Structures are given as structure tokens and as C-alpha cells.
Amino acid sequence: MSALSITSKTCSLDYFLSCLNGQIKVRLDSDSRKSIQQSHKVFLELLNNGEKIYGVTTGFGDLSSISIDDNDQKKLQLNLLRSHATGVGKSFDSGVTRVIMLLKLLNWSKGVSGVRTKLVQLLKELLNHDILPVIPRQGSVGASGDLAPLAHMALPLIGEGLVNFQERIMPAMLAMKEVGLEPIVLEPKEGLSLINGTQVSTAIAIKACLEAENVLKVADLSGAISVEASLSSRSVFRSEIHKLKDHPGQRIVASNIWNLLDKSEIVLSHKNCDKMQDPYSFRCIPHVHGISRENYQCVKKIVENEASSVSDNPLIMPNGKILNSGHFHAESIAQAMDNLAIAIAEIGSIAERRIHYFMKGVGDSVPPFIASNPGLESGFMTAHVTAASLVSENKVLTHPASVDSISTSGGQEDFVSMAPWAGRKCLRVIDNVRNILSIELLASTTINELFHAPLKTANAFLPVFKLMKKHVHYSKTDRPLHSDIKVINDLIKSKQILKCVKNYDID
Numbered sequence: 001m002s003a004l005s006i007t008s009k010t011c012s013l014d015y016f017l018s019c020l021n022g023q024i025k026v027r028l029d030s031d032s033r034k035s036i037q038q039s040h041k042v043f044l045e046l047l048n049n050g051e052k053i054y055g056v057t058t059g060f061g062d063l064s065s066i067s068i069d070d071n072d073q074k075k076l077q078l079n080l081l082r083s084h085a086t087g088v089g090k091s092f093d094s095g096v097t098r099v100i101m102l103l104k105l106l107n108w109s110k111g112v113s114g115v116r117t118k119l120v121q122l123l124k125e126l127l128n129h130d131i132l133p134v135i136p137r138q139g140s141v142g143a144s145g146d147l148a149p150l151a152h153m154a155l156p157l158i159g160e161g162l163v164n165f166q167e168r169i170m171p172a173m174l175a176m177k178e179v180g181l182e183p184i185v186l187e188p189k190e191g192l193s194l195i196n197g198t199q200v201s202t203a204i205a206i207k208a209c210l211e212a213e214n215v216l217k218v219a220d221l222s223g224a225i226s227v228e229a230s231l232s233s234r235s236v237f238r239s240e241i242h243k244l245k246d247h248p249g250q251r252i253v254a255s256n257i258w259n260l261l262d263k264s265e266i267v268l269s270h271k272n273c274d275k276m277q278d279p280y281s282f283r284c285i286p287h288v289h290g291i292s293r294e295n296y297q298c299v300k301k302i303v304e305n306e307a308s309s310v311s312d313n314p315l316i317m318p319n320g321k322i323l324n325s326g327h328f329h330a331e332s333i334a335q336a337m338d339n340l341a342i343a344i345a346e347i348g349s350i351a352e353r354r355i356h357y358f359m360k361g362v363g364d365s366v367p368p369f370i371a372s373n374p375g376l377e378s379g380f381m382t383a384h385v386t387a388a389s390l391v392s393e394n395k396v397l398t399h400p401a402s403v404d405s406i407s408t409s410g411g412q413e414d415f416v417s418m419a420p421w422a423g424r425k426c427l428r429v430i431d432n433v434r435n436i437l438s439i440e441l442l443a444s445t446t447i448n449e450l451f452h453a454p455l456k457t458a459n460a461f462l463p464v465f466k467l468m469k470k471h472v473h474y475s476k477t478d479r480p481l482h483s484d485i486k487v488i489n490d491l492i493k494s495k496q497i498l499k500c501v502k503n504y505d506i507d
Contacts, residue, residue, distance in 0.1 A: 009308075019099050023098075023130040026102065038318065039113060039318070043114030053189070055080075055192040059076075074187065076191070082160070084148055084150075087148045091134045097133065100199045103199040104123060108193070113193045114316035125179075131163050131176065132163055135149045135200070136152060137424060140201070140420045141413075142330035142417040142420050142422075143417050144196070146201055150200060154195060158183050159183030193312055196312050198306060201420050202303065202306050204337075206303060211430045212426075212430055214493070217506045220260070221260065225448070225461055226440060228261060230282060230354070230358065233275075236283050237255075237286065242286060249293035261460075266455045266456070267458070270363075288347070289350075299339055306330075309327070313325050329417060334401060337423045341422070341429045345395070351433070351440045355387050355436075372476035380439075380446075387435075387439045390432040390436050397426075402417060442472065461501075
């Protein structure tokens, strides 16, 4: 297992892939180590010179006017972690938890937090041993840092709280003892630096972006198979048409679908039909999928920027100054996740319309509801209802979280981002759309496999059909479709379906 380097350099989303997928090893590069040590040295000089430092010599939030005695400064940090561990609900999955820890290490690597190398090393060792804090999902408004969830992340460092270790939930002290780690006694500012930051909001956003990218690519494939199954025209995806519209995402999608449909006997079979134009849900796939792709690229850049940024407060500058800031505010992530949720929901909405089209039957060969004996059999009637229900759910989930601020901390923290909720509901939208695409793929491949035969599908789709037939039992008679929908969802999520068309360069 190669080690990820904890560095102050800019990180791409791909940097976090291994972290989401399983246990990782990380190491602190020499430049980051030096920056952390120098920052701590500057902080100690400022503290020893009697400087007034927020959250070190003062209370927090609306209590920042209260001075803290020198003898109570360590206790202040301990009290901070304990009092802020107020999260509720289900805990984050292991992948997101690892990313949260990694992002905190990356934040410290910038050398403006004033913490000891010893604290950084201990968090690094917890991550390397895959001792993962149990972090409740709910409780942060994404503004003063993700205070509550980061407090839960930090508790194991002081020997408190619960962790997930070797698929067992246990007290942190027990897990640390098993691997020979000792808890730490927090020094001034260290508790504050642990819970100040956008690491939770950003970790959720990273997962959402990586899952959204996969969904966007699968959507082009699913849409292309539906174009074939619906006997729609391939000509609307010609490059000379889309060169007239100056949207790069649209051009990419049109090119993807044009290439995927090459050498399709099904498409060629109706080349000279008298149908003038297809419904928008087929003809306008490039226009809808394309702008969703462009919005995704904007969101991706915002999330990568935040992942590579400092979100601590106050900042210990190399020139010896203490600067207060609002870098802990996650408005950028909140708006990005709201935008991504809308972009992905549109993918599901247009896919549902294509499923609906199939319910009317296709030409003379495909009966209504894809049922071989309509009336006696219902076919895909209620599979479409499921897709419709998911689209409706997404319409509620795409209401923006970022416009809903609630003043907290006695009015000191009077405008908050709601970024964690924006990210969590974005993940729900993505999962719903994966299920909608699973239903679309099941419907379109059933049509091509059972009703358009002996006409052959496009060459690009042959590996997809081969994979699907390993997992899906195609039949003209009614059967429960639940397990087929689930297995296709799994094939999408694991990227096995995309691998089938890797030679066709779905951008």
C-alpha cells in the first residue's frame, strides 16, 4: 500500500479516491513538518508575550469577551471538545470519515494553525491504523467550522469517544491500546484548531462529486441505449449540429451518443421512416446532460479549492501576526452542493421521461409497458412508478439548503451556510438518480434483447449486454424487478458498466 503524502500543495478529487474506498497510509512531507513546527514556535512566542488570542486567552463565540486565566487554558481546550460533541443521527461511513481526517491533516500542513507536531502525528497514526472516530452526521450548520462532528472526530485523540476499528465499535482508548497509541493532553489552541474548519462539509462534497461524475457518464450510456430502443433518430447528435451551440458539455454528450450508436442495426432499421422529430427527452439529451456536466465541472473546482485551503481560525502567520478570519464558513461548499443536486436531479428527471415513453409501447414490436401480454401482465408499469416517485423526492431535495440560515451562538454566528445538509441531501439525490438510471437501463436493454431481436444492438453496447445478462434474468413474463434494479445500481456504483465501454471514450 503506497502512502499518500500530506502536503500543502493543491489536491485534486482523485487524491481522495483511495481514502473513500478503503484503508490508507499517509505520511507528512518534510516541508509540511517544518511549516507546522515553525507555526507552533511562533504561536508559543505570541502566547508567552501576553498576546490576546481568541479561543486561547478568551472564551468562544458570544463568550469571547470573557478572559481565561493562564492556568485554565488547557482545560478550556478539553472543555471545548467535550461540550461541542453534540451530534445526533447515524454516523458517517468509513470512507467519509477517512476523508474528514485527511482534510484536517492537509489543513494543518499549511503551517498557520499553531498546533504541535505531536498532535498531527497522533491523528495521522489513527488514520494509518484505520481507527475511525464515530462521527454523527447531524449537528453542523457549516459556519463556525463543522463544530459538532469535528468534536466527535477529535475525542479519540484525548482517549474519549467511540471508534470503528476492524469493523467493531468500541471505546477509543481500547482501540488505541491495541495498536500501542497513547492519548494526548491538549495544549492551548489545539482543541479549537481541531473543531474549526470545513472538513466535514468538504468531505461530503468530495464523495458527492466523485459519485456524480460516474452518474453523468453512465447517463450518456443509458440515454444512448434508450435512443436505440425507442427507435429514435441518431442524426440529431451529429457534430455539425452541435458546433452551432457554444456549450462544450453539450458537444461532448452529443459526440458520446453519436459514437456509442455506431453500427447499430436497430438504428439503421428505421433510417427511412417518416417520423419527423423525437420527443425532447431523446432529442435534447445533449442539451440537458451537457449543462449538468458543465455545472459539475464548476462544482468540482470549488470543492478542490476548498479541500486545498486553510479553514482554521485564528491564523498564526509566519510573520508573527495573529489574524482572525471567517475561513471556517462553508458557504462555497453549500452553494456548490445545492447546484450539483439540481444538475444531477435533472439527469434523473429526463431519464424518467424516457422510461415513461416506453410505457406506451414502441412501434409494432414493443407492446405497452414492455409487457408481452398487456392486461394479463403489467410489465414495467410499476417500475416506472418507482422512477416517478424518485423524481418527486428529488424535487423536494433540490430545495437549496444554502438559502436557509439560522442564527446561532447568541447571534455572534448570525449567518450560517448549512453546507453539511446541502451535501448530505445531494448524496441522496445522486442515489435516487442511480436508481432511475438502473430502471432505464433495465427497460431499454429488455426491449433490445427481447423485442428488437434479431436486429443487433450497437457494437458499443455488446459488452454492456454481456455483463447485464450475467446478473439480470431477462424474461417476457412478469417477475419481481426489485433485485434486478438493485444489481444494476451496484454495477453502476462499482463502475463495472462504464468499464464495458472504456474503448468508446465517454468523456
